[in-house]
Amino acid sequence: MxxxxxxxxxxxxxxxxxxxxxxxxxxxxxxxxxxxxxxxxxxxxxxxxxxxxxxxxxxxxxxxxxxxxxxxxxxxxxxxxxxxxxxxxxxxxxxxxxxxxxxxxxxxxxxxxxxxxxxxxxxxxxxxxxxxxxxxxxxxxxxxxxxxxxxxxxxxxxxxxxxxxxxxxxxPPEQLSGIMQEKLVANSVINPITALFGVKNGEVLTNPNLKRLAERLFEEAYLSLGRTDRQSLWSYVLKICRKTGKNRSSMLRDIDNGRETEIDAISGYVLSLGKKQGMELPYTTFVYYGIKALEQKNKV
Amino acid sequence: MxxxxxxxxxxxxxxxxxxxxxxxxxxxxxxxxxxxxxxxxxxxxxxxxxxxxxxxxxxxxxxxxxxxxxxxxxxxxxxxxxxxxxxxxxxxxxxxxxxxxxxxxxxxxxxxxxxxxxxxxxxxxxxxxxxxxxxxxxxxxxxxxxxxxxxxxxxxxxxxxxxxxxxxxxxPPEQLSGIMQEKLVANSVINPITALFGVKNGEVLTNPNLKRLAERLFEEAYLSLGRTDRQSLWSYVLKICRKTGKNRSSMLRDIDNGRETEIDAISGYVLSLGKKQGMELPYTTFVYYGIKALEQKNKV
Incomplete structure (x- = not known):
């Protein structure tokens, strides 16, 4: 094979x-x-x-x-x-x-x-x-x-x-979209926060102010996807934070190494879903422009 | 004397x-x-x-x-x-x-x-x-x-x-409140952005993604203060950015030196005004928790 x-x-x-x-x-x-x-x-x-x-x-x-x-x-x-x-x-x-x-x-x-x-x-x-x-x-x-x-x-x-x-x-194929959405939500919370604040994944939970931002980013991704399982989806995000607590997220590593990040595929995608539904997603917008700003800052 | x-x-x-x-x-x-x-x-x-x-x-x-x-x-x-x-x-x-x-x-x-x-x-x-x-x-x-x-x-x-x-x-005394509000608005835009992104004041204008965030923070401060001079107030913020372009803001210096910042007196004050009027100020909320998170991160 x-x-x-x-x-x-x-x-x-x-x-x-x-x-x-x-x-x-x-x-x-x-x-x-x-x-x-x-x-x-x-x-x-x-x-x-x-x-x-x-x-x-x-x-x-x-x-x-x-x-x-x-x-x-x-x-x-x-x-x-x-x-x-x-x-x-x-x-x-x-x-x-x-x-x-x-x-x-x-x-x-x-x-x-x-x-x-x-x-x-x-x-x-x-x-x-x-x-x-x-x-x-x-x-x-x-x-x-x-x-x-x-x-x-x-x-x-x-x-x-x-x-x-x-x-x-x-x-099963009928679960594919749901599985990808779960991962998308986790990424849209964990990646930009860790990259903006220069912290490991675990700090999203242990720093209470980062957790407040995480909750708001989660809420926006959750609403834009039209999900109805808020509690279990949030538990999933928390689980990923805990399990990868000592990791530096791929987005943080990209920023640290002056590389382009996946912010368009992650927060940009959430924003595009929100836009279709006429929803403003200010927290997601903040991290979207924030990561773009860091990309540009590191290029100079 | x-x-x-x-x-x-x-x-x-x-x-x-x-x-x-x-x-x-x-x-x-x-x-x-x-x-x-x-x-x-x-x-x-x-x-x-x-x-x-x-x-x-x-x-x-x-x-x-x-x-x-x-x-x-x-x-x-x-x-x-x-x-x-x-x-x-x-x-x-x-x-x-x-x-x-x-x-x-x-x-x-x-x-x-x-x-x-x-x-x-x-x-x-x-x-x-x-x-x-x-x-x-x-x-x-x-x-x-x-x-x-x-x-x-x-x-x-x-x-x-x-x-x-x-x-x-x-x-004249009748101008005091207006003058202080102008400075407050400039501070609520420039200080948290420069401190979160580790940039000098001038980059708030030259990095287009930071400028987008600045515009949104400005809008929230402007609305929460109930001002009616959007254009001239924004010009004032831009002027301060230009005039202090090479400066590291006091908030950035506080973060870099592990000191407590004035985020409560600046963004916290804008949030309290917004709250009184039942206004949500998500961009200001983001930088408020963001700066608090950096303060906490640096304490550890």
């Missing part, structure tokens, strides 16, 4: 190590040749939350040099890089028999998937906490679930069953 | 240097004996915007050891220290003939002044940009006005006329 993991970021490397451990033939498709060379030479090093470090031999290549049609394509790039991947890779005829798996924050990508030619398309939501230490090293700080659900076509239960030990679980 | 300046902060030292230059007999009343000793030994050093540095010999003492009734008491402490000053100093019988001059951000102190026994009470608003480099050195980065107006009793025009060259100007 051939698995192509697209993207050499934290989640891409983590997933490549999972599939490698299961004995699948994994290729990591990177953006730069330097990273591919490094991964071919050194493999992937995974440091766990307990400090244990393991190394996995891996095959890597730059994306445009990958030609073998794989059984699975696991797309682990950010929303803002997705357009390119879909255009340059997924649409190629030789990859039309592959099953595509999309793992992105937010829900913007769902509107792009219907145009794809593949019969089987899966969307997934990741709750693992992981950060990239170098181009071949990651720190797997928080263990979580990977909720996998069909966006189009069928799901190969035997394949995913074997991945259960890494937190993977298959959800 | 005896002038007591209460408070050895940036504004206190700047004003002490002004009154000393005019030949008045100035005493700076400090909180710590260390600062009083240093000021008696080294005087006040004032570096101007052009880099020029001048030194002024000064007499200093800790507050509770100051006994001589002065003609003028210039109260240059922050809102949150005002209670103590009013209780320990202004209420003493020997100071009841003095004219009190209050120079604070926000407008909270105006409700405390009516209980004072003095016949002549003045409130002032400062637009000078100044930061403290050490306990005896300040950097006078931005030249601005000091608007002085009677809160109770008469105003000694001859005294203030001599201070004109330092930007002082006397405004």
């Amino acid at each position: 051939k698995v192509a993991v697209i993207g050499g970021g934290a989640i891409g490397l983590l997933f490549a190590s999972f599939f490698t451990q299961e004995g699948y033939e994994v290729t990591v498709c990177t953006r730069t040749k330097d990273q591919a060379d490094l991964l071919n030479k050194e493999g992937i090093s995974v440091k766990t939350g307990t400090g244990e470090e393991k190394n996995y031999s891996i095959c890597a290549t730059v994306l445009h040099e990958y030609h073998e049609p794989p059984n699975y394509v696991i797309v682990c790039v950010k929303q803002n890089k997705l357009e390119t991947i879909i255009g340059e890779f997924c649409h190629k005829e030789k990859f039309q028999g592959s099953t595509l798996v999309f793992i992105q924050n937010g829900m913007n990508h769902l509107v792009k998937l219907p145009t794809l030619p593949q019969d089987n398309i899966i969307a997934a939501v990741v709750e693992h906490g992981v950060s990239k230490m170098s181009e071949s090293k990651i720190h797997h700080t928080g263990w979580g679930k990977v909720k996998v659900s069909s966006f189009r076509g069928s799901i190969e239960l035997l394949f995913w069953e074997r991945m259960k030990k890494y937190g993977f679980e298959v959800a | 005896k002038v007591a300046v209460i408070g050895g902060g940036a504004i206190g030292l700047l004003f002490a240097s002004f009154f000393t230059q005019e030949g008045y007999e100035v005493t700076v009343c400090t909180r710590t004996k260390d600062q009083a000793d240093l000021l008696n030994k080294e005087g006040i050093s004032v570096k101007t915007g052009t880099g020029e540095e001048k030194n002024y010999s000064i007499c200093a003492t800790v507050l509770h050891e100051y006994h001589e009734p002065p003609n003028y008491v210039i109260v240059c402490v922050k809102q949150n220290k005002l209670e103590t000053i009013i209780g320990e100093f202004c209420h003493k019988e020997k100071f009841q003939g003095s004219t009190l001059v209050f120079i604070q951000n926000g407008m909270n102190h105006l409700v405390k002044l009516p209980t004072l026994p003095q016949d002549n009470i003045i409130a002032a608003v400062v637009e000078h940009g100044v930061s403290k480099m050490s306990e005896s050195k300040i950097h006078h980065t931005g030249w601005g006005k000091v608007k002085v107006s009677s809160f109770r009793g008469s105003i000694e025009l001859l005294f203030w006329e001599r201070m004109k060259k330092y930007g002082f100007e006397v405004a």
